[in-house]
Amino acid sequence: FVMSVPPEFLNSLFIRKSFFFAGYSLLVHDYLLTFSREVEYVWEAPWTVVKVAFLLNRYGTLIGQSVIALEETGTLSHGSQEFCASYNLFGAIFAIFSAELIHILVLTRSWAIWGCTYRVAVLLILSYVVYLLVVIGMITYAATAAECEY
Numbered sequence: 001f002v003m004s005v006p007p008e009f010l011n012s013l014f015i016r017k018s019f020f021f022a023g024y025s026l027l028v029h030d031y032l033l034t035f036s037r038e039v040e041y042v043w044e045a046p047w048t049v050v051k052v053a054f055l056l057n058r059y060g061t062l063i064g065q066s067v068i069a070l071e072e073t074g075t076l077s078h079g080s081q082e083f084c085a086s087y088n089l090f091g092a093i094f095a096i097f098s099a100e101l102i103h104i105l106v107l108t109r110s111w112a113i114w115g116c117t118y119r120v121a122v123l124l125i126l127s128y129v130v131y132l133l134v135v136i137g138m139i140t141y142a143a144t145a146a147e148c149e150y
Helices: 005-041 049-072 082-114 116-145
Strands: none
Touching: 005 049, 049 116, 082 116
């Protein structure tokens, strides 16, 4: 059984992969350009929540994008349903992890801009908790309300 693939699909796939690898190349290039300054300004600084969030975001992104690059090249692909399900779970967790780390960094910067007061911290934390509850509620509703066909 031979299945033909439309040329438009192959062209779209090539374009998507080209953009991914261009972006990945820029990410690695940025790491190489800024690593010496990172060591000087970040690694030698005292350990704080902001430093941990920054490093998790910086290296979590690099590791996650590297895993995606390995899959894009076929290095990780095993052609099984189990691998596909695991990879999709990894992608979902990676996306949530990256987004939430960015939110925490933005909230921390906002807190610093607004004077690092206790009142602002409470407001930002409560706003973030409400946001998380709304997102979890929406995801739970969508997951339970969807009709699945097997």
